[in-house]
Amino acid sequence: MTTVVKIGGARAVDPDGALADVASLVEDGEDVVLTHGGSTAVDETLAELGEEPTYVETPGGVVGRFTDERTMDVFKMVMPGKLNTDLVESLHNEGVDAVGLSGTDGKLLCGKRKSAVRVKEDGKKKIKRGDHSGTIESVNADLLETTLAGGYTPVVSVPILGTEQSGGYTAVNADADRAAAAIAGALEADLVVLTDVTGIYEDPDDESTKIDSAATPEEFAAVTDAAEGFMTKKVMAAEEALEGGAASVTVATANADDPISSALAGAGTTLEPGVLEPDGDEKTEQEAAE
Amino acid sequence: MTTVVKIGGARAVDPDGALADVASLVEDGEDVVLTHGGSTAVDETLAELGEEPTYVETPGGVVGRFTDERTMDVFKMVMPGKLNTDLVESLHNEGVDAVGLSGTDGKLLCGKRKSAVRVKEDGKKKIKRGDHSGTIESVNADLLETTLAGGYTPVVSVPILGTEQSGGYTAVNADADRAAAAIAGALEADLVVLTDVTGIYEDPDDESTKIDSAATPEEFAAVTDAAEGFMTKKVMAAEEALEGGAASVTVATANADDPISSALAGAGTTLEPGVLEPDGDEKTEQEAAE
């Protein structure tokens, strides 16, 4: 069974514990694919360049990054450049033969580019053009499987390869959690999303209300109600992973000794495929069975 | 037969002609591996960050970059980050399924790290520590062959994976021409080094004195005498490629319609394995034959 692990990202998440754990998993013959985020590092590098990140608000009130051409350049420098290379270096120092890939390599992650976005700016509804972001629509599972079969551990970073309406390709920004989800679905793998909280809490401020697992749509409803702020995005990504074919999704803390093995053994909040609403025909079978 | 192509680098070399040529070569079933440099881009990004590149002079008068930790970070951002990702994107737009790799990925390019260098500074001989550069000692040809067999076109960037005396690994700077040479040797490939001159000229200022080819040590002596400045490094790399097992090395201009195919068909200056001094036993055979 393959395990896809999402580490790092916007929250300061200490990867050291995770990397040693990857080493022991790989040594035990487990296939592991690592993915990482890094939007905080992008903002830091923009600041070092004396530039401001651009955030916009949609009519619906969602605030997100507007990735103009300059930001996209910095994105390529930070994610597939610095962070990915550092992670590959650290993994080699743990005895793991890591291979860094971005979504553009071998069309690993492809999807339509969204070059315009609706925003609310000084009270006016507007369309802001020149955005470089996209939705992941396909995963080149073959490239990952070939790399794994070669004895390597893939370390995947966004950007993805965005398809233009004109038919051309442009590297574009995409959400790292959803990239991990797409990969886990394509490989029918267990997905472990490491972050800086121990799981999904019914009361976000009270760790003791951590939900251990959810295996039915009803249990999943409690999870979606509980998820707030950045956790909402992770739950959405988890759902996409399961819809894509992932065997399970666990949200757990990175700040533990063996964070991945512990997550696979039940630490954190585990979501099973059973949480998905059975589609049409399955539904009738299920209702008939009741 | 495999062709290794070195493009870009310090000189403003327009890759467009080369990328279309790569597409037609790949379409004809040729295996192509691309490598690129980028030290100018590293200096430009350092300047954008308000920082100065550090160059040092060795007691022997050679001027080279001192790659401290900060420069190494910018190096990772520019070479495997921006330039490699842009090149992969451009290749996809030419219909080539490119996969970007750096020397750290899967230990593609490994070698001892040189963390100290002898310099002459304000008249004093000194040892400057904290350098991040290294010599390429091994190439993971298997990783390249697996990638090629998968129908992909590898696009390789330095850094390489430097081995520390302590046994650990650190990503370090290495010369892109010598990286291309090491890869061409390991794959026993034809190496085409694209640059902004049409070949090696006997009189560096007179293009009409271009040397077409060299196939014997004597002819190679004329080449080494003629090579000056940046060309010296390229000739040194060519020799390393041939010593490593490359089938041929051609230095030619990138600014032509089909720069690679033309170079393979004889444009530029082609160096054959015959230029190498026959070692011990071959020598006696050759002398006996005379």
Add this chain to the structure above:
Amino acid sequence: MTECVECGAEVSLHDDLEVGEIIDCTTCGAELEVVDTEPPVLERAPELEEDWGE
């Protein structure tokens, strides 16, 4: 004043019109994007799925 590209009705435009602004046609309710301001040119505003990266 200009005409709605969907229903042809008159669409009133305020002074500080900006390229990229969305104007609603008060007659047919269509959303129109200002693609130029001198002279004002309106086009049907595209449907856009929201999609955020890192």
Add this chain to the structure above:
Amino acid sequence: MTECVECGAEVSLHDDLEVGEIIDCTTCGAELEVVDTEPPVLERAPELEEDWGE
């Protein structure tokens, strides 16, 4: 003054000594690296192959 680590002879040191500086032992010709200045500590200077990256 300090002693050459190779041959033990006296090695004279100038005032603006810097860490990293290479001092030649005038007796045995060994190249010594200044690894500290207060007090001055010298060690055999390592052989270093030149190697330049991009």
